[in-house]
């Protein structure tokens with residue numbers, strides 16, 4: 001059997017990883033500033049994480065949500081504390097798309113309404129409703145198409161006001177990334193997030209903060225949406241939560257009332273997934289990784305803004321987008337092939353940095369030197 005060929009891949013096979021480094025099968029070392037789509041939060045192969053998973057596997061790896069799960073309660077307690085939402089409640093699942101799917105369903109159950117507001121360039125995942133709320137027709141199958149999604153312009157308060165004025169009483173939820181990731185590292189403005197809160201309160205709609213990529217401490221606050229000083233009704237999360245172990249979740253405000261069977265999953269919240277997520281929060285707390293993300297992120301953003309050839313540097317903390325002109329389109333590939341540094345991209349020409357939250361200043365400097373070298377090389381060739 002061959003693999004179903006849906007991914008354009010780099011010709012590199014990673015066989016070992018530690019911290020912010022990975023090694024290929026020839027023993028070549030790379031600096032990882034991408035963490036496999038923003039997933040590696042506490043660094044690859046972190047000793048506490050490895051130890052917790054190994055010990056858990058020796059005891060029990062999996063049982064379903066039909067028995068007592070003390071590990072889930074421990075995770076909920078820690079997550080409530082670290083995220084500053086101790087009065088919220090936790091539902092565990094397996095991925096970002098699933099988290100958003102559950103959040104949207106919960107909003108619809110709660111309000112009895114069908115319409116969802118999403119924004120231009122949004123990405124919310126590939127399951128049915130999440131992909132319908134994603135602004136990319138190429139990945140929406142005919143079966144996913146629905147009239148229930150209303151797209152409005154990102155960061156445009158007047159357009160949103162108009163949507164609410166005309167359809168407000170049909171709207172179940174507004175879903176928004178605090179910083180759009182796939183859309184090119186574009187931050188929702190403070191006043192826009194405050195307006196969402198206001199309209200949701202006025203019309204009885206639910207504010208869903210998609211924190212799958214921008215959350216889990218990456219920007220220096222646990223949820224980047226919270227920079228706006230208003231609270232969402234549901235926060236969705238995944239990526240950094242398990243440092244590579246598949247786990248997702250929604251954190252739900254006390255206004256929602258749970259009932260048996262309303263939401264459910266076979267694998268979500270299993271013993272191994274909880275052990276992974278608890279280990280991540282342990283390390284985040286012990287090593288104060290949110291402060292480090294803010295510090296190293298500020299440093300990188302300031303240095304990157306000093307390069308003349310860079311059109312714009314966007315983002316917060318360790319979620320950074322570097323917009324380059326079209327003639328510098330090969331910089332990302334050269335950073336990988338020549339300088340051995342993994343970065344991400346967003347179309348048309350944005351380099352995305354999404355490293356582990358314990359990235360050091362020395363690693364940031366290594367990247368800045370390589371970036372300067374590539375910009376210089378392109379100028380010479382041009």
Ligand SMILES: Cc1ncc(COP(=O)(O)O)c(C=O)c1O
Pocket residue numbers: 037095096097098100123124125126177181182210211212213214238239
């Ligand atoms: C903002 C956002 N939401 C949802 C998702 C979907 O997450 P997953 O791929 O885990 O389903 C992603 C994935 O990139 C994302 O960036």
